[in-house]
Amino acid sequence: MNTTRNPVLRGSVLAALAWISAPALAVEAFTADYQATAMGMQGEGQVSITPQPNNRWQYHLSVKNNLVDLSQKTVFDEQKGWLRPLSGTDLSRLLVRKVAVNANFDWSSNQATWTGDVKPERAGPVELKTGDMDALLVNMAIVRDVAAGRPLTYRLLENGKAREMTYQIAGKENLTIGGKTRETTKVVRGDGKRETLVWVVPDMPVPARILQRQDGQDFIDLKLKAWR
Numbered sequence: 001m002n003t004t005r006n007p008v009l010r011g012s013v014l015a016a017l018a019w020i021s022a023p024a025l026a027v028e029a030f031t032a033d034y035q036a037t038a039m040g041m042q043g044e045g046q047v048s049i050t051p052q053p054n055n056r057w058q059y060h061l062s063v064k065n066n067l068v069d070l071s072q073k074t075v076f077d078e079q080k081g082w083l084r085p086l087s088g089t090d091l092s093r094l095l096v097r098k099v100a101v102n103a104n105f106d107w108s109s110n111q112a113t114w115t116g117d118v119k120p121e122r123a124g125p126v127e128l129k130t131g132d133m134d135a136l137l138v139n140m141a142i143v144r145d146v147a148a149g150r151p152l153t154y155r156l157l158e159n160g161k162a163r164e165m166t167y168q169i170a171g172k173e174n175l176t177i178g179g180k181t182r183e184t185t186k187v188v189r190g191d192g193k194r195e196t197l198v199w200v201v202p203d204m205p206v207p208a209r210i211l212q213r214q215d216g217q218d219f220i221d222l223k224l225k226a227w228r
Helices: 009-021 136-148
Strands: 029-037 042-053 056-064 070-078 082-094 099-106 110-115 155-160 161-166 168-177 180-190 194-200 211-213 217-228
Touching: 009 168, 029 056, 029 136, 070 136, 082 136, 136 155, 136 180, 136 194, 168 194, 168 217
Parallel strands: none
Antiparallel strands: 029 042, 029 217, 042 056, 056 070, 070 082, 082 099, 099 110, 155 161, 168 180, 180 194, 194 211, 211 217
């Protein structure tokens, strides 16, 4: 979280207190169907949160059309409101190129490692720290944190490295979801070449829309159609 000098120090303190005191939403099973556009072609997407043995959960995101077939899964548990990743799989097909990557988050040794179609320098190990998440869990945390008024700053573990990332609230926007108009909070993050936009509805555990852009062009756009 960013810190500042007076006169806005009070705002920073309040934000910190919100982070500490705001109750975390309980993880619940959820399935969401999305209209997906990937590489300019329409298809289908789905996000599901399902219970697993030993008080664990699985977050699964899939996107598919004639050009793209993506499947990302993360098994996680919850530690005092923190969505802690335990393992992950990332399977992707873009045109004729196929990639499979597995992630292992070993909290007994505080190390993350990656296997499969990864370069040696991206295999790890990377030191794990409290609060670390992968990309899927960041999507879930954004929904929680927008509702609770928390800072949108995360330490992301991806592709054999850890990096800090901060989203900014970009105002309100109405979206049509399931035939109804809903007010959403739009949050944005960009690093020059890549930009991610997320639209959040307070009573939904997954984003109402996720848009990823690369080099100024839309790459993947997921728009929520229905949920159960």
